[in-house]
Amino acid sequence: MLSTCFIHLKTQPWWIITLSLLGFLSLFKNSIFLLKWIFITFFRKPKNLKKYGTWALITGSTDGIGKAFSFQLAKKGLNLILVSRNLSKLKNVTREIEAKYPNTRIKIFEIDFSGPNISAGILEMKEAIKGLDVGVLINNVGVTYPSAMFFHEVDEEIWMNLVRVNVEGTSLITRGIIEGMVARRKGAIVNIGSGASIVTPSHPLYAVYAATKGYIDQLSRCLYVEYKHYGIDVQCQVxxxxxxxxxxxxxxxxxxxxxxxxxxxxxxxxxxxxGYEARCTPYWGHSIQWWLASILPDAVLDAWRLSIGINRRRG
Structure with missing residues (x-):
């Protein structure tokens, strides 16, 4: 049967053979991609996070994703360093976690990443946790616009706050924690990025927010390469x-x-x-949306995102 196929191919024009080969290669590539996605999404085993260290530090830990990370890492048996600007919320979250996971040790630090003294607050925290085996850092803290705005409408105070929290805060706390990881030659850093800077080619009416998240993505990739040989896994989650x-x-x-x-x-x-890829979209539904976006022309995505931004601005 195989010989018959070869004989048949020899009788075909070269351009048909070329197109057939390209089609086969495309099918093979997409099949490998699909099988890899299925394995990573549904079958790959999580890493034992305790191998990185016994403590995890989470910024923006009192609401949303940061709070959920705090509970999940406590469930994994890690002690927690919770960082937020709201001391009352920090105490409430601590009580909630201790009620569910009573063996978890928790330290809390009140740091306002939008304030003028970020460096001082982080330095004070760094001194207070000196000697702790901080193996996991979750850089979750982040802010965005209060509403959709054209770039010329964004007050300086708003976009400077975005830069302080999303760029300066993330950089400073990473700088403060990574030294200990280098000394211990192990660690995992997770920086929370955004589809606004990666999945779509633009994010109109939220330009500065998208730009700061683009910084997070590139910083993560560079640190992934810089510190891999130190046993430190750096990742941007999208x-x-x-x-x-x-x-x-x-x-x-x-x-x-x-x-x-x-x-x-x-x-x-x-x-x-x-601890795995340098950049990933962990939730399966998000990865499907990313794939769908990847097959659409940039012009279509740009027009779609612009219309969404304008509609939100009107609303």
Whole structure:
């Protein structure tokens, strides 16, 4: 049968053979991609996070994704360092976690990443946790616009706050924690990026937010390469919409759905991805949306995102 196929191919024009070969290669590539996605999404085992260290530090830990990470990492047996600007919320979350996981040791630090003294607050925290085996860092803290705005409408105070929290805060706390990881030659850093800077080619009417998340993505990739030989796994996780207070305020996300998970559902997937790829979209529904976006022309995505931004601005 195989010889018959070869004889048949010899009788075909060269361009038909070329197109057939290209079609076969494309089918083979897509099949490998699909099988890899199925394995990673549904069958790959999570890493034992305790191998990185006994403590995890989570920024923005009192709401949404950060709070969900705090509970999931406590469930994995890690002690927690919770960082947020609201001391009352920090104490409430601590009580909730201790009620569910009484063996978890918890330290809390009140740091306002939008304030003028970020460096001082992080330095004070760094001194207080000196000697702790901090193996996992979750850089979750982040802010966005209060509403959709054209770039010229964004007050300086708003976009400077975005830069301080999303860029300066993430950089400073990573700088403060990674030294200990280098000394111990182990660690995992997760930076929470955004589909606004990666999945779509643009995010109009949220330009500065998307730009700061683009910084997070590139910083993560560079650190992934720089520190891999130190035993430190750096990763940028790229969520799309997650049902949180921020998403509700900005995108009118009212409740979870198949493609918009709750923070808890998202983090279940996110924790399982720690320590693997330099960039990933842990939740399966988000990865499908990313794939769909990847096959559309940039012009179509640009027009779609612009129309969404304008509609939100009018609303």
């Amino acid at each position: 969520p799309l919409y997650v049902s949180t207070k921020m998403a509700s305020k900005v995108a009118s996300v009212e409740k979870p759905s198949v493609f918009i998970p709750s923070a808890e559902k998202y983090v279940e997937s996110a924790v399982g991805s720690i």
